[in-house]
Amino acid sequence: MRIATYNINGVKARLPRLLEWLEETQPDIACLQEVKSQDEGFPIAEFERAGYGAIWHGQKSFNGVAILAKGAQPIETQRTLPGDPLDEHARYLEADILGIRVASIYLPNGNPQPGPKFDYKLAWMKRLYARAAELLAAEIPAVLAGDYNVIPHAHDIWAPAAMLDDALRQPESIAAYRALLGQGWTDALATHYPQGGVWTFWDFQAGAWQRDHGFRIDHLLLSPAVADRLTHCGVDKDHRGREKASDHAPTWVELAD
């Protein structure tokens, strides 16, 4: 069983590429971020034609998350991240599919830092910590997949000195991510590629793709029962190099049945 996460940066702009990726790689579950569409603009008919059921939480212009399931309908368990009723950003969606709880996460970017956007990022990570703890306490097999906007380690970026002033590499961001892992979650790619050097994002600017100036911010966190089933994981890097591609590449885990 394959579970993937893909920050698509605009579902309408990427639709041909997205359908092509589904057709080529056939993920059983796909968590999407940066849908950048209101609910009514979500191209559900196209996904159903491709054989996928879906749930989505859209927002005008930015944010927006979705979960696709091959030949199945995700059963929604959460439409928001608990802990702040005033937070209207569409950044969290959670569902049961094929016996696994799956969350599609679009964690706040947090730039510029310091500032209110960075404060929001850290507060959001605290709320995620609380939700993740609940899932573990209930012993629900779970995968928390998405764009975490955190570069966990110096070997998760093309140059250790790059981005040091950025919200994605602040000590507070990294500490919050490590605290989450400390609950008992497995960062799948970190486990399989402990030497680092695996990127999931290449900026549109500055020829980052051509120079391979990337970093790893799209993560799949596995609960203990799911981690025991992990057989392979990776990044569909070639999809980043295609025409009209997102700035992220799809990232996935393969689980034993």
Next chain:
DNA sequence: ATGTCACGACGATCGTGA
């Protein structure tokens, strides 16, 4: 040092967010 892209309101460019 610089380099991009999507979205949406506005009105055929610009601000925002990344």
